[in-house]
Amino acid sequence: MSGSNPAFAKTAIIGVGLLGGSLAMALRQHRLTDRIVGCGRSEENLCIAQSRGIIDAWTQNPAEAVQDADIVVLATPIEAFVPLAASFRSHLKSGSLVTDVGSVKGALVGKIEALMPDGVAFVGGHPIAGGEEAGCAAARADLFAGKRCIITPMPTSDRTACATVIALWRAVGMRTEEMDPFAHDTLYGLVSHFPHLVAYALVNTAVGSDERAIDYAGSGFRDATRIALSPPDLWRGIALANRDAVISAARVFRKELDSIIFAVEKNDASALEVLLHKAQKARNDISGKTVDEE
Amino acid sequence: MSGSNPAFAKTAIIGVGLLGGSLAMALRQHRLTDRIVGCGRSEENLCIAQSRGIIDAWTQNPAEAVQDADIVVLATPIEAFVPLAASFRSHLKSGSLVTDVGSVKGALVGKIEALMPDGVAFVGGHPIAGGEEAGCAAARADLFAGKRCIITPMPTSDRTACATVIALWRAVGMRTEEMDPFAHDTLYGLVSHFPHLVAYALVNTAVGSDERAIDYAGSGFRDATRIALSPPDLWRGIALANRDAVISAARVFRKELDSIIFAVEKNDASALEVLLHKAQKARNDISGKTVDEE
Numbered sequence: 015m016s017g018s019n020p021a022f023a024k025t026a027i028i029g030v031g032l033l034g035g036s037l038a039m040a041l042r043q044h045r046l047t048d049r050i051v052g053c054g055r056s057e058e059n060l061c062i063a064q065s066r067g068i069i070d071a072w073t074q075n076p077a078e079a080v081q082d083a084d085i086v087v088l089a090t091p092i093e094a095f096v097p098l099a100a101s102f103r104s105h106l107k108s109g110s111l112v113t114d115v116g117s118v119k120g121a122l123v124g125k126i127e128a129l130m131p132d133g134v135a136f137v138g139g140h141p142i143a144g145g146e147e148a149g150c151a152a153a154r155a156d157l158f159a160g161k162r163c164i165i166t167p168m169p170t171s172d173r174t175a176c177a178t179v180i181a182l183w184r185a186v187g188m189r190t191e192e193m194d195p196f197a198h199d200t201l202y203g204l205v206s207h208f209p210h211l212v213a214y215a216l217v218n219t220a221v222g223s224d225e226r227a228i229d230y231a232g233s234g235f236r237d238a239t240r241i242a243l244s245p246p247d248l249w250r251g252i253a254l255a256n257r258d259a260v261i262s263a264a265r266v267f268r269k270e271l272d273s274i275i276f277a278v279e280k281n282d283a284s285a286l287e288v289l290l291h292k293a294q295k296a297r298n299d300i301s302g303k304t305v306d307e308e
Numbered sequence: 309m310s311g312s313n314p315a316f317a318k319t320a321i322i323g324v325g326l327l328g329g330s331l332a333m334a335l336r337q338h339r340l341t342d343r344i345v346g347c348g349r350s351e352e353n354l355c356i357a358q359s360r361g362i363i364d365a366w367t368q369n370p371a372e373a374v375q376d377a378d379i380v381v382l383a384t385p386i387e388a389f390v391p392l393a394a395s396f397r398s399h400l401k402s403g404s405l406v407t408d409v410g411s412v413k414g415a416l417v418g419k420i421e422a423l424m425p426d427g428v429a430f431v432g433g434h435p436i437a438g439g440e441e442a443g444c445a446a447a448r449a450d451l452f453a454g455k456r457c458i459i460t461p462m463p464t465s466d467r468t469a470c471a472t473v474i475a476l477w478r479a480v481g482m483r484t485e486e487m488d489p490f491a492h493d494t495l496y497g498l499v500s501h502f503p504h505l506v507a508y509a510l511v512n513t514a515v516g517s518d519e520r521a522i523d524y525a526g527s528g529f530r531d532a533t534r535i536a537l538s539p540p541d542l543w544r545g546i547a548l549a550n551r552d553a554v555i556s557a558a559r560v561f562r563k564e565l566d567s568i569i570f571a572v573e574k575n576d577a578s579a580l581e582v583l584l585h586k587a588q589k590a591r592n593d594i595s596g597k598t599v600d601e602e
Contacts, residue, residue: 142526162524204514205525209532211572214587215565216506220498221590223560228594230456231499232436234535238503241528242591246584253572253580264569266517268562271509275558278505278547286547290540293508296515297536300522 019185020178022047026083028076028098030054030063032144033115034089035153038068040186043155053079054090056149063150077105085182088114088126093251095122099129099136108133113179115141117202118255119166119195127168135175138166138195140202141188146243159187166195203259208267210249211260213242313479314472316341320377322370322392324348324357326438327409328383329447332362334480337449347373348384350443357444371399379476382408382420387545389416393423393430402427407473409435411496412549413460413489421462429469432460432489434496435482440537453481460489497553502561504543505554507536 025041027034030052041047052069053076054060060072073079080086080102088095095114106112112134116122123138130136141163145152163183167176180190193201217239220227228235253260270289277286319335321328324346335341346363347370348354354366367373374380374396382389389408400406406428410416417432424430435457439446457477461470474484487495511533514521522529547554564583571580 142524145527161526201518201521201524204517204521205529208513209510209529211568211584212506212510212565213532214584215561215568216503217587217591218564218583219502219557219561221586222564223498223557224495227495227498228590229597230436230495231594232455233439234538235499235503236594237531237534238507239587239591240531242584242587243595244528244588246581246588250577250581250584253568254575254577257572257575260572261569263513263517264565267509267513270512270516271506271558274505274509274547275555278551278554281548281551283544283548287540287544289512290505290508290536290544292515293511293533293536294538294540296522297511297533300525300530301537303523 018181019044019046020181022084023049024083025050026053026079026086027051027069028053028079028086028088029090029094030060030069030072030150031089032147032149032152032157033141034087035063035068035150036143036155036157037087037089037115037141037186038063039153039155040158042067044185046182046185047085051079051083059149063153066150068150068153076102080105080107080110082107084110086110086112088112088116091248091251092116092118092122092255096125096129099126103129103131106131106134110134111175111178112136113139113182115139117206117252118199119164120199120256121195122255123166123168123195127170135172137171137176137179139179139183140164140166140198141183143188146241146245148245148248156187158183161188163188163190164198165190165192166198167192168195199256199259200262203256204263207249207252207256208260208263210241210244211253211264212267213239214249217242312475313338313340314475316378317343318377319344320347320373320380321345321363322347322373322380322382323384323388324354324363324366324444325383326441326443326446326451327435328381329357329362329444330437330449330451331381331383331409331435331480332357333447333449334452336361338479340476340479341379345373345377353443357447360444362444362447370396374399374401374404376401378404380404380406382406382410385542385545386410386412386416386549390419390423393420397423397425397428400425400428404428405469405472406430407433407476409433411500411546412493413458414493414550415489416549417460417462417489421464429466431465431470431473433473433477434458434460434492435477437482440535440539442539442542450481452477455482457482457484458487458492459484460487460492462489493550493553494556497550498557501543501546501550502554502557504535504538505547505558506561507533508543511536
């Protein structure tokens, strides 16, 4: 691919939240687009985005938002992607490009690609950036800088469109990597989607056992459960969209946790230390590496 | 209790690690002691502690360390507490006070108290402070400032000694709270000891499934597993010393996680959102509160 930055006369951001809003800001900062139209369900959020200069205009009608757009970015909760694509497909400009920032790829990218009319390409992407905040008020232009972005083309995907999506994310500072959509889901099921469910379960364990327990939680518990602050509707959608990987990670996790608890039950200090030491070593190995936010 | 600070001519710190070293530094900073003798297994660590002025002198012989000491602080991994107390008990000065900084109290405080000779009081304490670092090199005088310390006297404990231990921790900036030793263990099993085991299991799940998976971990996974960096020998000891509470927390956690995974399996979006929302709300309720480090 060439080293030059892509340029889009009109960009449509569908879902102007933390990711969509930050991408709008980054596109503008890096002069990658002339005009940004936002679309979403919350009029209040869209008004905030416009008043902050994150978007130039907004509409609550996706079909109107995508009209004449050179690039359309799906940045809503993932369960809305397919209904949205179905609703705006006939309004897409020929030669335009559709992409997304969703945390689950798998079968979803094939479903969206299948909805694209002739002359419009879809290429999926997952910028590993974000956080537990929601809404465009938390958006910032540098959210993506230095982080990783996984691009998930299919064998059928348009290579020129793929190169454009890669160039887009690189232009806003990301390290890009191509990956099979299903391999992506297995991987992020393990290191992101399932761990989120564990964090929610840990909080429910503390409050379910003793209402006041959580008040005694120290920084260890707080860090371990920070991701339980993430929006439940978003993560409900992610967990359901990546069911197989989440269920399979849960199966492995139960075995790993059972080994540890079994060693505790049997008072087996040496087995327990081996298990804890293995984890500490692996966790330590990534301590010095670049951190992607999520 | 009176508002005046305690004063100790000689302090013995048994185990000059992160907690023991930080307490030595805090005692000196607040002029609560004239002289500090350190004791431990690692000659290198003791030399570092002395060269940094954390301790005035050191010995590897606990019986020698406690001689003439007005206060003795057990700050080694907890499994060493009882053997240590047994080894130095006949060398304790009449009228002196023994305390500890261990994360598990329960039956342990009774065992240590039973070993004390006439005229020597034991009162257990658990400063909720620390972190994943080990050794006196990570020690700092302000480690305890603003954090919580749980004091766990028994009905048989000497009240004057208890007041002195409370005054000691308050003098180094802690908020103190008295609690039954077993109630303490149930509570910290839930919000600290078991969550550490979950973090180790989460790391083992990622590396056990796919060696390279952990390289893709974002900040969510890193925060969730920061406590898996904690020293395995320390947490092995804590988990085994608080077996009942850890096993019981594991039982509740399995049910909570199973409810979430069951909702994922059944594709039950509304049940899943209820479970995630309950956790998010409870976690959010403590977000603004003072954080104890651990």
